[in-house]
Amino acid sequence: MYKVLIVDDNDNNRLTLNLLLEEVEDIEVYEAEDGQLAVEMCVKNHFDLIFMDIMMPNMDGFEATKFIKQVNKKSMIIALSALDDDASKHKMLSLGAEDYLTKPLNSEHFLQRIRQYLRIIELRNQKIHKYPQALNPFNAHVYHRTMTFRVDDESALAEFWDYWLNSEKNIINLSDCVRLIYGFGLWLLKHEYECSLVVEENEEKLYMMLVHVKPLGSNIIKNILLKHFANAKYILSNDMLTFQLDKEVKRDNGVVEVSDEAKKILSKTHDNVLSAVDYINNTAISFISKIDGLEMINDETDKAILVFEKEPTKRNLAVIYENFQEYADILEELMDFEHLGFAVQTLIDFLGTLTEEQFDPEKSKRLAAMLLNLLHDLASWRENVFITQVARDIHYLDSSLLSSCIQIEAIFEEKSLSLDHDDDIEFF
Template sequence: MEDLRLLIVDDVEDNRLVLNAICRKMEGFEIKEAVDGIDAIAVCEAWHPHIILMDVMMPNMDGFEASKVIKARFPETIIIVVTAVIDPQMEAHMAAIGVSAYLHKPINKELIRFKLQNFGAFLRSKDGIHTKLSAKEALNPFSSDVRHFKTIFDISDAEGMMDFGVWVLSRCEERKSRSSSKVDPMIELFYELMRQGTRNEEHVSIIIEESFEEIFMTMKLDKPIVLNPKMQELADDLQSHCIIRQNFACVRLNNGRDDLNPTPSVDVIEKAPSSKKEELEKKLPEVVEPTAVVLPLSEIVADKEVRTIDQNEQGMLRQSFIDKTSAVDYVQEIGGDVLDEIRDLESLDEEWIEKIHALEEEPNIENIRSFADGVLGVYVRAINNLFEFTALAYALSSLGTFMKEHADAIINDPKKLKMLVMLTEHLGSDLTSWREHIFSLQDAADIHYLDSSFFSSCMQIEQIVGNKEIETDEDNDMEFF
């Protein structure tokens, strides 16, 4: 098979750039882009992509409608939805029309590459290419493609996890499993558990058992599982198809209906009449308590303050506050060149103050452009290399554009100018602290601990200088961490 054709669909150019930058580093993929659902359909008609990364909220035609048309015309095309919106009902509708997987923003570049390589290897296996995915050799001397009634995967890295994912996709296709909506969250849950286990240098294994009607997959680790919010969300999505206890997680996939004698959850048992509880409890597997350790939310995020903002800003903020990542872990993951470029921003600290004070003393268009392009623009170019901080780059870029567009208002109103200077000084101080605590001291428990301050400062500048009020909608409050 030649290179797989990958289509990226998103109406926001920055989002397409980020996805393209992630995907082009993988071998075996040819990439094209589309700006909305109508454009995506047109590209599909002419180019026939194998895999589509599909945004949901787009003008002209949204991702849901476009996916319906594409799956009807090209049922073999794999669609992976990439969205900041977390809506179980929408996800159920997407699964019903044939969407294969979901990726929630902020984009985890390792996870997106894992899923793309997973589906890519699956497509190649359907095309008759059964080359071994990993470099590990089989134990027996007769065959490298072994399938037993009980299959065991020993997982030590993402490569081994990909082998498992491809096996599951192929097996479910062979058996025509109707639990397709459960396959993607199951693989993603196991991927997150694998990362936790291998990071702690644990032995991770997956044991697969099959009956005529079901496939049971059990992941075992050396130590008790600690569920972070992302894992808990995936486990909740799987509902009664998933059981997590102590140091193992088990997921079942049905070949028949998803509701065929499902294992009852604890909530189902507790809500049942007393006459039924004993019967339901017998269906639960014998397991050793306690259950997996679930970290309380107070230990995962800092105290919150609530502020209502518009939909576009909500979308950007939702890209920043899903996963908690320590500065130590984050710095270890990024490349040395990127780290050096961020640390070089230290030279901008004095220039930031000098240029903003020059604007205060001589308010003119030239000084506004000098700060917007010569300081904010340099920050944006450096931060654009950090996929996890695309929202921050967006905020700074928008601030620079806003200042240039409202130059006359800033120049002609001393009160607005004074407030602008004060807020930008505060923003510069936050950026200095952000650099120090994440990239130098590396003592931040969560790399996104200052995101709310950045957005708050930028929005206050727009509100004050642009004479705009941020609309209040009590039903759609966005929480800042």
């Protein structure tokens, strides 16, 4: 029997959660009207799962979470808030909460998560042996230590979750990364595939690697990341998915200092829109001449795509992706568009692997059409951001361009999982 504590000063909110939890077996539900009472209850009793409101009298959810984690680190705390606020979410997760849900709750989604949380609690005391490997493709300069979770049952995933989210790690976006890896791993186990989770790190970065992901299909992985972890820095190559995460650096006075690179990545949110005019005013003039040169490249690529459509050969395709390389090189230099640059570079690398045996008439026609759309989107991006500067947000086309790159690859991929059935993975 699991003990569940609902902490909320609103009677209706507590009642709503109680009604939802009636669908869950083997739990005892307790209530606290504010954070101070919740802390006092946790000192006397252990609670497996705690639902924590944030804004409460006497003691808010932030302080209560901090004290409860000092009393019992094993208590799983789920923050609840009416505000979808990144700052509050980050603060709660850094204090030890393992998830952050916004109200109103979707009952089906909520119950699905709760059952997974209870399963993690059930498994978290089980141990496995670790078999270290060195796999990180981002950076060879890492510590000698390597942590490996050999995932042959759910207890390994639970231990992985527990290790990374049940104590303060000071790693940016850790919760989003762990939750997605857990989902991918659970799908692989469900379909009787074994996988490994390998972690390496250095002073500034952490690298998480999920090995043996091929059964998922790269198109599925990329679409889920695009929807749920859009700012992820990752490499998907062959049979391995690798995430690069930034560490927070704490000064001696306890103040968190984030690296310049991390600041640039974290600044790319919908709450921090950057207009084209402001962006150009703060961009080196030397870049503008390079952007101007893309107009000629754009025209040449347009013609090359039409040539490929009529005569789909490896040579004609090479002209196309060599021209796209001009875009990728410039995007790589523009830090504000590094994720977009990575997507274009990944597409170029993929096009380079295609053989003429794959160029059947239907696929070649679809490829040409989608490459033209991508090219026109890039031309629009260049025009609206750098020439007319009318874009109110310089990232207004990012999602569209990223999705286009993914869908182009999907033309030639044999997917083991349909895009229409990816809910099995997205249980979080």
